[in-house]
Amino acid sequence: MIVKSREIVSMIISDTPNKMDFSFPKNEKLKSKKLIDSLFAEGKSVSYYPIKLIYLKTELPKRVSIQTGATVPKKNFKSAVKRNRIKRLLREGYRLNKHLVFNNSKTSFAFLFLYLGKDTPQYNTIDESMKLVLRKFNKKINHG
RNA sequence: CAAGCAGGCCACCUUAUCGCCGUGUGCUGAACCUAGUUCGGCGCAGGGAGGAAAGUCCGGACACCAUAGUGCGGCAUAGCGGGUAACGCCCGUCGUUUCGUUUUUAACGGAACAGGACAAGUGCAGCAGAAAGUAUGUACAGGUAAUGCUGUAGUGAAAUCAGGUAAACUCUAUGCGGUGAAACGUCAUGUAAAUCGGUGUUUGAGGGCUGCACGCCCGAGCCGAAGGGUAGGCGGUUAGAGCCUUUGGGCAACUGAAGGCCUAGAUAAAUGAUAGGGAUCCGCCUCUGGCGGAGACAGAAUCCGGCUUACGGCCUGCUUUUUAA
RNA sequence: GGAGUGUUAGCUCAGUUGGUUUAGAGCAUCGCCUUGACAGGGCGGGGGUCGUUGGUUCGAAUCCAAUACACUUCA
Numbered sequence: 001m002i003v004k005s006r007e008i009v010s011m012i013i014s015d016t017p018n019k020m021d022f023s024f025p026k027n028e029k030l031k032s033k034k035l036i037d038s039l040f041a042e043g044k045s046v047s048y049y050p051i052k053l054i055y056l057k058t059e060l061p062k063r064v065s066i067q068t069g070a071t072v073p074k075k076n077f078k079s080a081v082k083r084n085r086i087k088r089l090l091r092e093g094y095r096l097n098k099h100l101v102f103n104n105s106k107t108s109f110a111f112l113f114l115y116l117g118k119d120t121p122q123y124n125t126i127d128e129s130m131k132l133v134l135r136k137f138n139k140k141i142n143h144g
Numbered sequence: 145c146a147a148g149c150a151g152g153c154c155a156c157c158u159u160a161u162c163g164c165c166g167u168g169u170g171c172u173g174a175a176c177c178u179a180g181u182u183c184g185g186c187g188c189a190g191g192g193a194g195g196a197a198a199g200u201c202c203g204g205a206c207a208c209c210a211u212a213g214u215g216c217g218g219c220a221u222a223g224c225g226g227g228u229a230a231c232g233c234c235c236g237u238c239g240u241u242u243c244g245u246u247u248u249u250a251a252c253g254g255a256a257c258a259g260g261a262c263a264a265g266u267g268c269a270g271c272a273g274a275a276a277g278u279a280u281g282u283a284c285a286g287g288u289a290a291u292g293c294u295g296u297a298g299u300g301a302a303a304u305c306a307g308g309u310a311a312a313c314u315c316u317a318u319g320c321g322g323u324g325a326a327a328c329g330u331c332a333u334g335u336a337a338a339u340c341g342g343u344g345u346u347u348g349a350g351g352g353c354u355g356c357a358c359g360c361c362c363g364a365g366c367c368g369a370a371g372g373g374u375a376g377g378c379g380g381u382u383a384g385a386g387c388c389u390u391u392g393g394g395c396a397a398c399u400g401a402a403g404g405c406c407u408a409g410a411u412a413a414a415u416g417a418u419a420g421g422g423a424u425c426c427g428c429c430u431c432u433g434g435c436g437g438a439g440a441c442a443g444a445a446u447c448c449g450g451c452u453u454a455c456g457g458c459c460u461g462c463u464u465u466u467u468a469a
Numbered sequence: 470g471g472a473g474u475g476u477u478a479g480c481u482c483a484g485u486u487g488g489u490u491u492a493g494a495g496c497a498u499c500g501c502c503u504u505g506a507c508a509g510g511g512c513g514g515g516g517g518u519c520g521u522u523g524g525u526u527c528g529a530a531u532c533c534a535a536u537a538c539a540c541u542u543c544a
Contacts, residue, residue, distance in 0.1 A: 022162055031412065033375075069412055080198095080443055085416095088164095092417045095163065112412090123417065200471095201535090258525090258533085270489045270528090301527040311525055311533045312487090324471075326544045375544085445470070453536070 021102070024095040030069035035060075035110050043112070046140060048132045050117030050125075051090070055137065060108045066101065068094055068111040076118050086115050089123055093130035100134045 030036065035058065043056040060067055070090040072083045090113050115121075 024163065026165090029412085033412075036412065071412070081441095084443060087412095088416055092163080096417085199536095268488095309526085326470075 020099050022095055024091065024098075027064050028067055030067040030110055030112060035067070036069065036112065039110055039112050043110075046133055046136045047116070048129050048136060050115055050121065051129045051133050052114040052116055053133050053137060054112045054114065056110045057107055058110055060110065064108070066098070066109050066111055068098075068113070070094070070113040070115075072115045076115075077120075082120050085120065089121065089126045090115060090130075092123065093126045096127070097130050097134055100131065101138060 035056075038058070039054055039056050043054040045052055045054045047053065070087045072086045072090075074083070077083045077086065094111075094113065
């Protein structure tokens, strides 16, 4: 199991000809309070437990196609350490899987990932459900 | 070995891959006519959570409000002396209480203490008790010319004793102006210097975020209704009552001098993820080892000094049999 | 980051300022009566570490301190 996942990572890195982008720079972070407010007000959502993705098709201030944020509700996790840990895991999950949704389309989106679970997760589960959520999102965009 | 007390130290390490945030430095792309500015890209070097970052319980620095002023009110502290920028913190010392395996006394050691004043005034005290503060009854004994005049018993936490109680009001001494980085400064963006009603311009509306009054300053707008816009950047913002070493002073807290060091600055908020190896601890077993598991409390948000609380491990010292009559 | 409030029976609240009396009220629950039976009504009962710990006091739900939890609010 351990060796397998290691191989997968190395395969992704070495076998892709275009040098897949795993970076997550400042411009791709969702920072505007205004945008976040409008996300909660009029955004649509896709969810696959324990991750919920709220998205909105809008104009972005920077020249990127997606800006992403992650939140964990304080109600479910009181400890700031645990909240931080989950947010970091969500960021990692998005960073390593964002090639699924980055297809140079002209439409730009604002993303916000919510963690709905009540236990601190392992990276494996975050990774799997992140992939599923992003595929669900793609389906919805292409067909609707 | 175990327990208790006191003090000190650490806060898993390392390799690979992929990432994040500052700093320094080198090269470089695009936009505008140039100077230069703005937006980027690549490389190198070095840095990147805590002992409590927490609770927000105290004290400051700093900023604005009059160079923060007067009176009342309010709040805090409380033996004495010292330390400190300051403190409700720390150190020393006196006293009281308590512990040190039978009792008493003394010494010694440990622990706790919001430990000023009820000899200014006011209030309060269930039950019990004659009586709880303008109080004086019963029994016995003593005493007087006579009398609760004196003692003992009894009730109670407390009984003419300068009674008890101030974490009761209060008094005394000392200290405290208010608001807190969402303070404050500055740049940019943008609408509405619009509409309706009320009120006011030296006979002064309103404001200066102070509980009230005074005083001072600013002063032409202010209040309400309905509605509209912006909610961004930069500074403040990390070199500081800073840390380490040596040494002088002091019982100590602490402090003088010399030398060395630079040690996070994010803002929907960085300090991470995955995989391997190694130490640590726990459990089990077929015990020179093997297998499985765990990794405490917890995340900077202007910055310092304390206190309190949460919590894993290691090391050192002392006590667990104190002494005398 | 700052400021503030609350915690009492299964639930919603009094009582706390100003100390000592059995910690009360409504709903819920249990028993009995009323009814052929149910609802409703009447009578009676049980149920409380007063969030936790410590202190002051003769005595603490109440005063003081620490702590836990929940909630509100501020450009």
